[in-house]
Amino acid sequence: MGEGDILTDLERSDEDCILRFADGASYKLSYLSIRSRCQCAKCKPRQENEQRIIELEEELSRLMLEKPQVELVGRYGIRFEWPTGCSSGIHSFSHLRKVSEELGKQLD
Template sequence: MRFKADPADYRLDEAQHLLVVRWRDGHESRYSFDDLRKVCPCADCRTAEEPRGGLQVLTGPVVRRGEIRIVAISPVGRYALGFRWSDGHSTGIYSFDFLRELCPCEACRLGAG
């Protein structure tokens, strides 16, 4: 595993609907629940049609922006996190590499460009 994608700490900010990951290199990433749910890497979500307007969940209701929540986080080995979502979905496995690449902060977005 690359040093970059090694998390020191992670927590949920329920008030702001954020997952906050602090990495061992000192960087901090803040992911909105909406965005995380949208990029769910599981097979079901990746083969679902592109959502229009809302987050279309294959077997569940359409969830509007700001409504989705993470109700539980479970570590998957040492390399990933699994989330249980308020819409009942829980099959996505988010590797730390994936999360690090996903970091929405300006520095990372510019670096990725």
């Protein structure tokens, strides 16, 4: 994990969150984006190709994605507790940075 990947702040709203990293970069990211990129053993196989990712996102978008509970895991990641599904995946700070860069909106 690079120093810039360290998450320094997580500001949560009802549908999305703002992630701030040690290098000063900030991203607005939807909970759907985070949930659809879960790395747990149950969710990861559903991301093996573009078609499966689309199917997973469609399934998740039909669910009512409520604001998840968040738990810090050590000094390297966060566990999101989703009211409508998976709560076993740990999202490392470097994984959250990658998802933020790919799917989030960079803020000034």
